Amino acid sequence: MRDRHLKYLLVLPAVIVVFATAIWPLVESLRLSFYEGRLSRPAFPQSFLGVENYTWAFLEEPAFWNSVWVTATYTFWTVLLTTLLALGLALLLAPGGRLRVTVQSLLIIPFAMSPALIGVSFRFMFNPEFGLFDAFFGIVFPPLATISWLSDPTLAFWVCIMADVWGWIPFLTLVLIGGLASIPRDTIEAAQVDGASGWRVLKDVTLPQLVPVLAVVLILKAIFSLKTFDQVYMLTNGGPGTATQTLSHYVYFNGLKYSQIGYSAAVAWLMVIPMIFLTYAYAKFVFQKK
Amino acid sequence: MAKVVLTNLTKRWGDFVGVDNQSLEIHDKEFLVLLGPSGCGKTTTMRMIAGLEDPTAGEIRIGDRVVNDALPKDRDIAMVFQNYGLYPHMTIYDNIAYPLKVRGTPKPEIEPRVQKAAEQVELTEFLHRKPKALSGGQRQRVALARAIVRHPQVFLMDEPLSNLDAKLRVSMRAELKHLSHMLQVTTVYVTHDQIEAMTLADRVAVMKNGRIQQLGTPDEIYNDPANLFVAGFIGSPAMNLIEGRIENGVFVTQGGFAVTKVEAPNRSGLVLGVRPEDLTIVEPGTGDFDVPVYAFENTGESVQITGQFNRQRVIAKGDRYLKREIEEMTGMSVDQKHLYLFDQSSGERIRN
């Protein structure tokens, strides 16, 4: 067989799978979002609502806006904190040597941990009666030791962020270490000889050259932060109240607890929109490399 | 003004010795070239002077100051890297201005100095570009400009021309020579190209396995090699090195082939060194010895004839109009004034 045909034949199964498992549901979700889609009724057709699901979300649902706000602030803080801390850690670990390389290989461990389990682990640590965290404060700062972290809306939100940051730092650090390693050493040494202090070298030479990798890291983390579900579900289940209800969690709740498939699909699709921009930016970086 | 003094300088990585207990004094305003084969420790020596590598032992002085504990930025040096080390995200102007900016030079002073440096390396048209948009030779000039924009005590250059094509290398070499003459700054220059070393250097330090084999002017290095290694390393084509012994004033190879008269006492375990240009091609029977031609090469400006006796080959340089056929016998005569004798086992020069 000629390569001309073979090359399409080879990608065909993959394209079919991707279409069936990802593109179709994406389109189908869009379609569902225009219908009432109550799960209590049998199958479709159900009544066509047009954009009513969307207007409902925008106009009638404070809970929707609450989730938007939670997701936005959650994304902002997790992206910011994870990136900064990971950058710091990457700079600490990049020079190599036995200790640093050992810690680098340890980094892989938290990353292989299932996010759901991270949620469980943090809920365990933040238990007010026998959690490690309160015990820790019991020693260093007793007034904080009796706080019930997960029952307070603000604190619960920050515990979620902590868990997220903890889970993602290792991966981002590894990516940034890779990025740092690809910066030509002689540019850094040239700056040292030119008279720059450690801090100036970092600011003038290292960081500017790390910008492309940092951008990739930011985008990737933003995408995953926007989608957050597993950890929050296991850690706070959106609570107390709806203080930590991310959009994914909101969709899950409306779709499956209240069987409003059409409405959830509409909200889910609203989540797709920022993703399109982020994916576009990400793809630009990937193909710019070639 | 500054001299650079290295005292018992050593660099080890575990058991591996990169630079082995070397002492060297580089005079003020001197252009010193470190020359040697790959891996002999040239870069390591230079990086220790720059402060980019900590010595395992020994002392480094720049001027009158011991700089072992000073960071690179406090050593008042400028360095040109093999791959130039240009800042890819800065324009050429900013690249050149960086050493001034980072040392807090007042703004109004920076601009004219950058302009002047750019003029000296003929880069003024490219100041607004990024390094990516320059050719190799132009990048090389940027690296030079960045070094000369300040007036450091010492220039360090690590094979600055090695990434250029052959032609550009020759012209940049001349520019470098001119520039160094103008600037009169102590310079340490690393290369493994002996022509660069010979043409640029006030003095050359020939290194091998982390040790300096000989330190001297290009002339001394070429005409008065201290040992077998230097003799064989310097010169292209390399010096003919013939193993043998002296019997009654005649140098005889292991196979009993008489090469030439030598005025020295009888002794065995010797190596005789003759530069190709000190071997003259003559008609068979009229020179010191006759050999069959193994190869005949015409380089344009001259011809090289390789002769073979036993398993020993000798190369002679001849006039460019000379012709010889392969397998043909040819005579060669040796210039008695330029013979070198070495001890075969120690490699040391034997002087009489």
Added chain:
Amino acid sequence: MALTGKQKKQSWNALQIVLILIAAFIMLVPIVWIAMAAFKTHVDVYQLKLFFAPTLENFKTVFQAPYHLEQKLFNSTIVAFVTVVLAIPIATCAAYSFSRFTLRGQTVLLVMILATQFVPAVVIVLPFFVMFRDIGLLDTRLGLILVNLSIVMPFAIWMIKGFIDGIPMDTEEAALVDGSTRMQVIRNIVLPMAAPGIVTAAIFCFIIGWNEFLFALILTSKDAVTLPIGLALFKAEEGDLWNLLAAAGIIIMVPMFVLALIIQKHFVQGMTMGAVR
């Protein structure tokens, strides 16, 4: 006395080491803490003990009625394994083609494959939920496998493509000139050379499938429940059974740690889908 440059450097280095040790500590605490809980008795777990008499009792209990974690373990293994077995060959073929040929619309296709990775799982799962309910695939391993393909495929394609990109073309071309067909080239040359990469991608996808949570939460309820969802079993009326939760946690995470350590060199490349190196 003013410090010399080198002394400053050394003290800064010492500070760095302290910071690194603190970071390593913070990184390990949540894992170690939950791992310790798995070996504590029901009583010890509520008492913050650092030193305790370890017991394996929890690991027995979780495999007994009413928890029967072995079913979930079995489901998780089957689902992750079959997903990988389906995804990898398909992805390898596509990756080879993307790597070695120029296809019409290649960039669009590749971006689309990349983009599906970024679609929120809740968007994907809703239509599947409706469809599976209608055709009876809810709470089946098969259903879960199909949906898992949606996250695993893009990773696998991009990752394997990266590995094949790294194999020089000339061996292949030499074989083609020597008279092999394209399929023979793929079988005899590309596959053996790309094998480490393909295994890496397979392990990577296995980890993703194993840790997957949202799909399993929505699409399974009893028979096809996987390990991460199984954690919910230990939320009792009177509160969470932490020692059992922890034991289940160990069973979920330890195999993945081992797999992750095997392929750690390639983790970054896989996760960023070629955007970094």
